[in-house]
Structure formats: structure tokens, C-alpha cells
Amino acid sequence: MCLAIPMKLVELTGEGTGKVNAGGIVTDVNLMMIPHAQVGDYLIVHAGFGIEVLNNEEAEIRLDIFRELAAATAHLEDL
Amino acid sequence: MTSGHDSRAAGALAADIREYVAKAPGPLRFMEVCGTHTMAIHEGGLKSFFPEALKLVSGPGCPVCVTETAFIDRAILIGKKYDACLVTFGDLVRVPGSFGSLATFRSEGGRVRVVYSPMDMIGVAARDTSRPTVFLGVGFETTIPTIAATLKRALDSGSRNLYVLTAFKTIHQPLKILAAKEDLHGFLLPGHVSAIVGSDCYHYLVKDFRKPGVVAGFEPLDILLAVRDLARMTVTNTPEILNDYKRVVRSDGNPVARAIIDEVFDPRDAAWRGLGVIPGSGLKLKGPYARFDAKEQLPVDVPPAQDDPRCQCAAILTGSRTPDKCGLFGRECTPETPVGPCMVSSEGTCAAYFKYGVA
Amino acid sequence: MTGRLIRDIILPRLDRGELAALPDSVVLPHFDGRIAYTTDSFTVSPIFFPGGNIGSLAIHGTCNDLSCSGARPLFLSLGLILEEGLPMEDLEAILKSMAEAADEAGVKIVTGDTKVVPKGSADGIFINTSGIGRVEAAAVPSPERIADGDRVLVSGPVGNHGMAVMLSRAEFSFDFDLKSDSASVWPLVEKLLTLGDGLKFLRDPTRGGLAATLNEIASMTGKGVVVDESSIPLDRSVVAASEMLGIDPLQAANEGKIVAVVGRNLADRALELLADNPLGNGAAIIGEVTSNGPSRVVMTTRIGGSRVLAEPSGELLPRIC
Numbered sequence: 189m190c191l192a193i194p195m196k197l198v199e200l201t202g203e204g205t206g207k208v209n210a211g212g213i214v215t216d217v218n219l220m221m222i223p224h225a226q227v228g229d230y231l232i233v234h235a236g237f238g239i240e241v242l243n244n245e246e247a248e249i250r251l252d253i254f255r256e257l258a259a260a261t262a263h264l265e266d267l
Numbered sequence: 268m269t270s271g272h273d274s275r276a277a278g279a280l281a282a283d284i285r286e287y288v289a290k291a292p293g294p295l296r297f298m299e300v301c302g303t304h305t306m307a308i309h310e311g312g313l314k315s316f317f318p319e320a321l322k323l324v325s326g327p328g329c330p331v332c333v334t335e336t337a338f339i340d341r342a343i344l345i346g347k348k349y350d351a352c353l354v355t356f357g358d359l360v361r362v363p364g365s366f367g368s369l370a371t372f373r374s375e376g377g378r379v380r381v382v383y384s385p386m387d388m389i390g391v392a393a394r395d396t397s398r399p400t401v402f403l404g405v406g407f408e409t410t411i412p413t414i415a416a417t418l419k420r421a422l423d424s425g426s427r428n429l430y431v432l433t434a435f436k437t438i439h440q441p442l443k444i445l446a447a448k449e450d451l452h453g454f455l456l457p458g459h460v461s462a463i464v465g466s467d468c469y470h471y472l473v474k475d476f477r478k479p480g481v482v483a484g485f486e487p488l489d490i491l492l493a494v495r496d497l498a499r500m501t502v503t504n505t506p507e508i509l510n511d512y513k514r515v516v517r518s519d520g521n522p523v524a525r526a527i528i529d530e531v532f533d534p535r536d537a538a539w540r541g542l543g544v545i546p547g548s549g550l551k552l553k554g555p556y557a558r559f560d561a562k563e564q565l566p567v568d569v570p571p572a573q574d575d576p577r578c579q580c581a582a583i584l585t586g587s588r589t590p591d592k593c594g595l596f597g598r599e600c601t602p603e604t605p606v607g608p609c610m611v612s613s614e615g616t617c618a619a620y621f622k623y624g625v626a
Numbered sequence: 627m628t629g630r631l632i633r634d635i636i637l638p639r640l641d642r643g644e645l646a647a648l649p650d651s652v653v654l655p656h657f658d659g660r661i662a663y664t665t666d667s668f669t670v671s672p673i674f675f676p677g678g679n680i681g682s683l684a685i686h687g688t689c690n691d692l693s694c695s696g697a698r699p700l701f702l703s704l705g706l707i708l709e710e711g712l713p714m715e716d717l718e719a720i721l722k723s724m725a726e727a728a729d730e731a732g733v734k735i736v737t738g739d740t741k742v743v744p745k746g747s748a749d750g751i752f753i754n755t756s757g758i759g760r761v762e763a764a765a766v767p768s769p770e771r772i773a774d775g776d777r778v779l780v781s782g783p784v785g786n787h788g789m790a791v792m793l794s795r796a797e798f799s800f801d802f803d804l805k806s807d808s809a810s811v812w813p814l815v816e817k818l819l820t821l822g823d824g825l826k827f828l829r830d831p832t833r834g835g836l837a838a839t840l841n842e843i844a845s846m847t848g849k850g851v852v853v854d855e856s857s858i859p860l861d862r863s864v865v866a867a868s869e870m871l872g873i874d875p876l877q878a879a880n881e882g883k884i885v886a887v888v889g890r891n892l893a894d895r896a897l898e899l900l901a902d903n904p905l906g907n908g909a910a911i912i913g914e915v916t917s918n919g920p921s922r923v924v925m926t927t928r929i930g931g932s933r934v935l936a937e938p939s940g941e942l943l944p945r946i947c
Contacts, residue, residue, distance in 0.1 A: 189329065189409065189460055189947055190406070190409035190410060190946065191947055193870055211864075211865055212802060212866065213801070213863055213866050214801040215801070216384075218384075220419075221412055221416070221524040232515050234409050234410065235413050236387075237384070239462050239521065240517075242515060244514075250514055255276075257279040261275045261278050274929050277931075302947055310927070311927050311931050312929075312932045315933070316930075356945065357944040361940060381943060382798075383944055601939065602939035613872065621936065
């Protein structure tokens with residue numbers, strides 16, 4: 189439906205635009221939909237537009253969920 | 268984020284899924300509405316984790332697949348009649364129309380430019396003002412504001428040769444039709460559309476249809492987690508709308524993006540391949556933006572579309588048939604020689620089945 | 627006009643002794659052994675991309691086709707089709723990198739032809755190169771020799787050429803440090819030939835990328851190929867580009883890599899031989915040949931699932947959905 193990937197906002201270039209970087213690839217991004225985005229934020233970029241700012245806290249919570257799941261499996265394997 | 272590929276966590280989720288499915292009174296069928304989920308499921312080989320009694324069926328969330336043949340026909344006719352430059356996302360290039368695809372049109376000397384961002388259409392139009400530039404506007408709520416924002420910019424810059432041929436679609440109306448289907452037990456809801464519309468607005472699935480929905484991310488583990496939650500809610504008969512993609516999707520979505528859509532578009536009825544005309548499921552350019560409407564501004568006579576009557580895309584898009592049950596699949600219809608759009612779009616159900624094999 | 631172009635621009639850059647006399651055909655010195663002979667045409671767009679251009683590519687491509695038959699590249703012919711209006715400095719840059727690539731690969735351009743066509747009849751420049759090589763493999767690598775249990779290796783990260791070319795297209799505006807891997811692979815092949823008949827098969831995974839080559843192995847042998855996704859080397863920037871544009875890096879072309887099939891017991895040795903050369907940086911054992919199951923390529927995904935790695939079809943197009 190819509191391919192979008194996280195890219196780091198590395199520069200604000202004025203008029204609601206900026207530059208984003210993922211894996212060393214830098215491209216222009218339009219920030220019209222996320223005017224509050226700040227340098228250092230990870231943006232969800234779709235077709236050259238930031239559609240949302242990644243919520244770091246929630247990203248951490250998610251990683252914890254998967255860490256716990258993985259740990260539980262490891263525990264079962266030990267038994 | 269390598270943990271997205273943590274096979275241990277995957278194993279744990281797969282075990283949970285098997286446990287829930289075993290408790291279900293019969294086979295479970297969930298629909299992944301979004302074509303990007305379809306791709307991610309196939310790419311990760313996720314179906315190999317699921318028990319026999321759990322089926323994921325692909326939904327209509329592939330803009331290329333639900334776009335009618337007449338749209339491609341009209342684009343090519345405009346290109347010919349007005350010597351226009353057609354600007355498109357790569358997704359549409361090989362979609363067959365009644366008289367060939369955009370790729371055919373290009374090989375016959377037609378102008379077709381593939382872009383990454385809709386914003387690029389402004390540059391294309393500015394570089395050659397002697398001919399119309401027509402952007403082929405397909406997509407759902409994620410893509411629509413990117414095009415609306417581009418048109419706001421174009422209006423400000425006074426562009427005179429830029430047009431958009433629109434076939435935009437919105438998610439809720441077809442979802443309501445699909446939710447009524449008895450044999451679909453839950454919905455994997457599209458992550459990036461939800462980033463715009465929010466996770467709160469799917470409550471009709473529970474209220475009107477008593478079916479669960481989970482907003483999911485696109486990493487393999489995100490999808491397994493969402494499927495587990497769907498299986499759990501189905502088995503325990505506690506349907507809810509869950510947001511498993513909170514790092515991106517807010518409960519109220521992105522109001523700024525929705526305001527941009529509302530400024531540029533009004534709802535209208537739209538024709539969906541496989542679902543027919545659904546009231547209020549499309550968008551038309553409004554007010555000062557109507558001047559960008561290619562259909563109005565660059566009129567052409569479009570003869571009735573010639574679809575291959577044997578093509579099963581319509582049934583496949585609504586989850587009532589799988590590609591391997593289509594007589595054309597893998598024989599006359601392959602990614603090299605697609606008959607229907609589900610084989611063209613890389614996220615199309617048939618292309619994904621062909622590419623990654625029937626799990 | 628074309629005469630002056632050849633005399634003033636082309637010959638000074640490419641002549642290494644045989645070209646200057648402009649004979650109707652070149653007479654090559656006698657050499658012992660079997661001859662490998664191949665031809666390829668190059669139409670890449672854009673013609674300049676990070677890590678090379680159509681000129682270096684035309685040298686490397688033909689050298690690599692020879693190398694994969696176990697042949698040391700020796701002589702090349704060069705056919706240039708130039709579109710009227712091609713900037714002279716572009717042509718000069720292409721010829722320069724062609725000369726450098728040939729010298730580095732140890733091949734000589736010994737005969738050639740140049741045609742200028744009206745504007746619109748070509749896309750700047752098209753190049754054809756044919757090549758002659760001396761077969762140095764005791765047993766020429768060929769699919770009939772592939773057996774169950776043989777290991778599949780790749781000589782380094784895949785997809786760099788295809789992705790670098792895609793990102794360089796005029797309609798996109800990306801800044802990136804990703805380069806095409808365009809190079810002659812003969813030095814790697816020469817090393818692998820020391821494995822003798824334990825070296826079963828060689829291929830340069832160009833168009834269609836690694837996915838096409840693995841499928842070729844399956845279809846030529848009638849056997850299955852099992853690969854492990856997490857063992858396939860990929861550069862970070864290639865992964866990022868592929869996610870951004872929705873393009874499978876395993877389908878993107880390579881121009882300086884080889885896929886080798888070797889006997890099971892020789893896999894580690896082959897890996898050492900590859901990794902010993904800078905061209906083999908990041909080489910890896912990625913899978914094996916099997917007769918369990920149907921003749922297709924099955925990939926164990928990073929998360930532990932399994933799926934068919936299908937044969938690529940059609941041109942690679944960026945997608946937003």
C-alpha cells in the first residue's frame with residue numbers, strides 16, 4: 189500500500205524541507221506534514237515526504253517486547 | 268534494528284500463534300489489507316511459520332491492483348492526443364491497459380518519466396513548458412497528502428502545464444464491505460495509512476462486525492506479533508482494535524496531513540477493480556485545484572476497457588480466491604506477461620505468489 | 627569527420643601497438659591452448675555512474691565473461707556507436723577509463739570500429755566488445771559437473787552496481803557514497819583455478835543479479851539450491867537504497883563479482899582464496915546444491931522462515947507501494 193522507511197533528519201533546508209540519511213544515502217525530504225520535526229529525529233519517509241516522526245520511546249518498548257520473547261524461548265531451550 | 272530479524276522471538280510468536288489456532292473451532296482467515304504487508308510476509312517467508320489452519324489473504328490495499336484498466340487507457344490516450352509527458356511512480360509502468368502499458372507507450376516513442384517523489388513532477392513540468400505534464404495519481408491516504416502538498420506548491424508557483432490524473436482511494440469504505448464477509452475473521456491494518464488516519468478510526472470493525480483489527484508495522488516480527496494478537500482476540504472472542512505500530516502510528520494519526528488532503532480534495536465515488544463502484548471511496552480535486560484535473564482539462568474519448576474475462580484479479584482482491592486457483596496464473600499470466608494488475612504490481616497478490624511461491 | 631575522430635581522439639588513448647595501422651583485420655600471435663571467445667553490447671543509462679562509466683563497463687563485462695569460462699582475457703575488439711552531439715569531453719572520459727580498465731585487466735584492444743549516428747538514433751553512446759581469452763582451467767567450469775552437496779560462494783557484497791546506476795538516474799536526487807563494483811574478476815578466477823576440478827562452475831551475476839544466477843544453477847542442473855539470507859553479503863548503503871526504492875538487492879546487477887560452485891570439502895579453501903584478494907573482500911559461502919526437493923532456489927530468511935527466491939523478471943523499477 190505504502191512503502192515508507194525510517195531515515196534520520198540531518199539538516200533543515202528551509203521552506204519546510206530538509207535532508208535525510210539512511211545508510212549513507214542522503215536525499216531531500218518534504219516536512220509539510222511534520223512541521224515539528226527536528227534534526228536528529230528519525231522520520232518515516234514515503235515518496236520523499238516525512239509522514240511521521242518515529243517515537244523513540246515506543247520503539248524501545250517494542251524492542252523490549254521482542255527481547256523478552258526471545259529470552260523466554262532461550263529459557264525453554266535450556267530446560 | 269537487527270532485532271527485527273530475531274529468529275528466537277519469531278519462534279516464540281510462532282508457537283503462540285500455533286497454540287491459539289489449535290484452540291479455534293475452525294480454520295482462521297485474516298486479511299492483510301495492505302500490499303506492502305503482502306510483500307513483507309512473502310519476503311520474510313512468514314507463511315512457513317503458520318499452521319495449516321491459519322490463512323492470510325491479501326486485500327485491496329495495492330493501488331495498482333485496484334486501479335481500473337480505463338485509467339491506464341485514459342493516461343495513454345492523453346499522452347498521445349496532447350503529446351503529454353506522463354509522470355508516474357514505477358509501480359504503474361507495466362500495468363496492462365486495453366492497448367498496452369505505459370512501458371509499451373514509451374517503447375512506441377511516448378514520453379514516460381518515472382519519479383521517486385511526487386515533488387519531482389514540478390521540475391519535469393518546468394523543464395518543458397511546451398507540453399502538458401500529467402502525473403498519474405494513484406494511492407491511498409499515505410500517498411494522497413504527498414500529491415496534495417505538491418499541488419499546493421504548484422499552485423503557489425503558478426505552474427500552467429501540470430495536471431494530475433486521479434485514481435485515489437480511501438480505506439474505510441472497502442474495509443466495511445470486506446468486514447461483512449463471514450469467512451474473514453480479522454484484519455491486519457495498514458501501518459502507513461494508519462499513520463495518517465490514526466488507529467482510533469477502525470472501531471466500526473468491532474462495533475458493527477465484532478471483528479478484531481491490529482495496526483501493524485512492516486518488520487517480520489511486527490507482522491508475527493500482529494497475527495498473534497489477531498489469533499488471540501479471535502479465539503477468546505474479545506475483538507478490539509490494537510495498535511502494534513505505536514512507534515509510528517498515533518491514535519489520532521496525522522491531522523496536519525489530513526488537513527492538506529481536505530484542502531485539495533473532496534470525496535467522490537470511485538471504481539475499484541474487484542469491488543465495483545464504492546460511494547465516497549475516492550477523491551476529486553476541488554476549488555482552485557480543479558485546474559490541475561487532467562480528466563477535465565485534457566479530455567479524451569476512452570472506449571470501454573478490454574479486460575480479459577478469464578482474469579481472476581477481482582476475486583483475488585477480495586480474498587475469495589487465491590492466485591493458484593486462476594487458470595491463467597503462471598501460464599499465460601506471469602510478471603513478464605501480466606494479464607491482470609495483481610501480477611504487475613510487485614506487491615500484487617499474484618506477483619508475490621509467483622515470486623515467492625505458494626506457502 | 628569520423629576519420630579524424632579515430633585518429634585524433636580514439637587511437638592516442640587506446641592504441642597499444644596493433645590499432646594504429648588500422649588494418650582491415652588484426653592478425654594475432656599464435657598461442658597454445660583452447661580459445662574462449664565472447665561478445666557483449668553495452669547500453670547503460672546513465673553512461674556515467676559512481677565507480678565507472680559505460681567504457682570501463684564494456685571492458686570489464688567482456689573480460690568477466692571470458693574469466694567465467696576459465697579463460698585469461700587477452701584481446702578485445704571495440705565497436706563504438708556514437709550519437710551525434712555526444713560531448714567530446716564525455717567521449718574522452720569514456721575512452722580514458724576504457725584504456726585504464728584494459729591496461730589493468732591485462733587485455734589489449736586490437737581492432738575496432740566507430741560509427742556516428744544521427745541524433746535520436748542512440749542514447750549518447752553504445753559500445754560492443756568481443757573478447758578472446760586463453761583457457762587456463764584444466765577442467766572448464768560447467769554446470770554438468772555440479773553435484774549434490776557442492777557449496778555456492780559469492781565473491782563479495784552484491785547489488786552495488788545496479789543500485790549505484792539506479793540512484794544516479796537524472797530524475798532522482800540522491801547523494802550517496804555507493805559505487806559500482808565494476809572490475810575485472812580474472813585475478814579471483816585465476817586463484818580459484820588452483821582448486822582444479824573441484825571448481826565446478828563460475829558465473830558473473832550481472833543482469834538479474836544473484837537471484838538470476840542462483841536460478842540459472844537450479845535450472846541448468848535440475849537440482850535445488852538452498853541459500854541462507856543472513857550469509858549473503860550486502861553493503862549498508864545497498865540495503866538502505868533497496869528499502870527506499872523497493873528494489874530487491876538480490877536482483878540488482880553486479881559487474882565485479884563471481885558466483886562459484888565448488889566441491890563441499892573445498893568451500894573453506896575457496897573462501898580463503900577469494901578473501902586473499904581485495905576484489906574478494908566480503909566473500910562468503912552462501913548456500914549449497916541439493917537434490918532434496920524440487921529444482922528451485924529456496925532461501926532461509928533472516929528471521930528463520932523459508933521462501934522461494936524466484937527468477938527476476940523485467941526491468942527494475944522503483945516503487946512507492
